[in-house]
Amino acid sequence: MKKIKLKDIEEFVYYEKLDNGLEIVLYTKDNIYNNYVTFTTKYGSIYNEFVPSDGKDMIAVPKGIAHFLEHKVFVQKEDPQPMEFFASSGSICNAYTTFKNTTYLFYATNKLKENINYLLDYVQDLYVTDESVEAEKGIITEEIHMYEDRPNDVLFEKIRFNTLVHNPYRDSIIGTCDDINAITKEDLELCYNTFYHPSNMFIVITGNFDPEEIMSLIKENQSKKDFGEGKKVQIKEFKEPDSVFKKEEIINVNTDIPKVAYSLKIPLNNIKLSRRKLHLYIYILFTTLFDETSTFDEELKDEGIINNTLYVSLLNVDTHLIISLINETEHFEELLEKIKKRLESLDISKKDFTRKKKVLISNEIFAFESSEDVNDILLDNIVFDKKLEENPIEVIESLYYEELLDLIKKINLKNTTTIILKKEKD
């Protein structure tokens, strides 16, 4: 077990990788009550074409399986079911699926050890029947309908759909109703066997406990199970053009104030920065351009073009970075004109840059106040950066104004998509 000191924050993280490939990350804090445990497979909605663990050839499966599996992993052959088990000690369990990972989690103030053992056991055992797969389809269909009735969710779905062409980030995590109806028990088992091997998984525990004790508990649990040799899953490669799928679309939805997104699809092949640094620079640049501290925001509010500050969303889809500027306003046409004009010449003053760095450092310390936030940060490190960040503050301190100016020269803003959601005129 490796003990890692996070510099400047004065906190410790413990790390170990077991023989079966499972990675364990522990973070402890005295005088708190709650423990937060996440068990994650690096398998999310974007992996639909791959070589299965027991095969040699590339296959394609219906979309939405990662999320469907998340629902079915929760079902155990024998009672108690996970919900009941965790509830019996007052713990709360849940799960979620993203593009790149599926995470099973619980919060507990007591019976931490029993709960960890149970979490490992239920996630590492799949029980599905044809009947239970069919029954789940009704529930997931209702989940899809729920999202369809939320204009903001529709907007975010459309951003990816219209900016991307082949990239699997394009499709919705949950899948469409047609995708869901095509899924079979065999599909679920195949994906489970391929992606739920311990070598593709990790556990992060943040809370108040003895790290040595918890580490040996997990080791013992894993030593009793045989998962066979883990091999790296081969995923189908794709080529994503720099151009967007659709430059502009107006969608009629049931909303009283039009929503608008202006998205930039920025190629990453000429940018040689780490993912984290790139995101930090882009955050600094775009908040300075558009947030409450910008003259852009002040002018547009004075002119009555917007009432709320623009929301800046960043999505890294591996090949490209999609930056979206989002707002709701009756005057979306004027807003779009103003945005385009503002983006014609990107600039930032040294003073603004320095202030935003201070903001980032402060927020890093704010995050270490909550063990949930810490868990998220560590999880993010492993899924996206494939290693723990031992010096989170230093990463921010080593951002340089000149490097950002250099980045500004390299970023290509030519490929854009506009999406407008509004009520159909009678």
Add this chain to the structure above:
Amino acid sequence: MNLETIDMGSYKLHLIKTNKFKTITIDVDFYREIRKEEIIKRNLLKMVLLNSSKDYKTERELIIESENLYDIKISSSISRIGSFSNLSFQTKFLNEKYTEEEMNKESIIFFLDLIFNPDVTDGSFNNINKQKNKLEQNIISIKDNKIKYSMLKLMEKIKDKPYSFNTFGDIEDLKKITGKNLYEYYNSVLKEDQIDIFVLGDIDKVQIKEIFREYFKITTFKKENKNLLVPELIPRKRVVRYKEYDDVNQTQLVILCSLHGLTDYERKYVVKLYNEILGGSSNSILFENVREKNSYCYYVNSTVKAYDNILIINSGVEKENIDKCIKIIRKCLVMTTQGKIKDVDISSAKETIISSIKSSFDNPMGIINRCFSSVLVGTESDEERIKKFSNISKDDLIKVSKKVKVHTIFTLEKGENDNEEN
């Protein structure tokens, strides 16, 4: 952790010293009995005060300064606690141990200045139009959230009760607000509202007390009123059902239940446990029957508002399943009155509540909320509360279940936009 309450005459200052956090959190609560036409003013006030001040005339200048102060977080909110409306201002900033000396004081003064030093000329707020437009947009946007919107529509049907008022207020009332009458209202809030202030963190109590004595400029004495209980609804012989139609994919179902004759003990303890068992989690009776056994929905929840004397059940379902779903929910309610509640579910729900009491101590606002609620309704110590929850019997639950009556049902369904009642 220790709590010290200081009576400052016109307000109470509660100091909570703890070294658990790297931040200092302050919560200033202004509350009074709710009046429908004032809700909009309180909402606008919370926005106007945080948007500019005498020293920082524009939002831009203000936010730049807050970033310079190590990104001090400042927010305001309006909430309803029974028959009170609470206008709350909050700040959270890094303890000066992590920044620079004297930053604690500087941060608190910056925060209090927003409340006491607004941008005013000749007894009138300057530039309130932008905030008025923003508030109007917020009110219109509620409709994008079909769950919230449906709850609101159902509540509107229950006239005169505080929970029937839109939490943002009415757009019609908004039009009448001017810089002048808003400033008058602001002064009445400072003079007449009851005030409690909570300061939490690794603080120097003497210093904090001095800062507030000097910078929290209110000296009027207030009459104490802690009667926040909302009167019960009159039970209905026949449940009323309202249907509204709109362009939606999923039908929203909201059921309002009235609570009758709860004792103080039942209100503080038993009804909370009852709600947890009925629909408080994914291990609940409703979740089990509506979702797991019948696949009718993705979510089904119940929420109890003990001081409003109501309980609300909501779900999102296919249109053709709506009547079947209502039937199952009503069956679940009957089951509880017949004592068909598993002992294991009772003990699980108890553990969940106890766990949430404990974990609320892991975050600053969790602790402050606990302290505030004990100021308002005088709850027992946490040890005492945990003991009381643990000792609730099945008979207690059955007794409470008989005090829950379905009162009104609302559905938002796909179809042409007109409404009906039957």
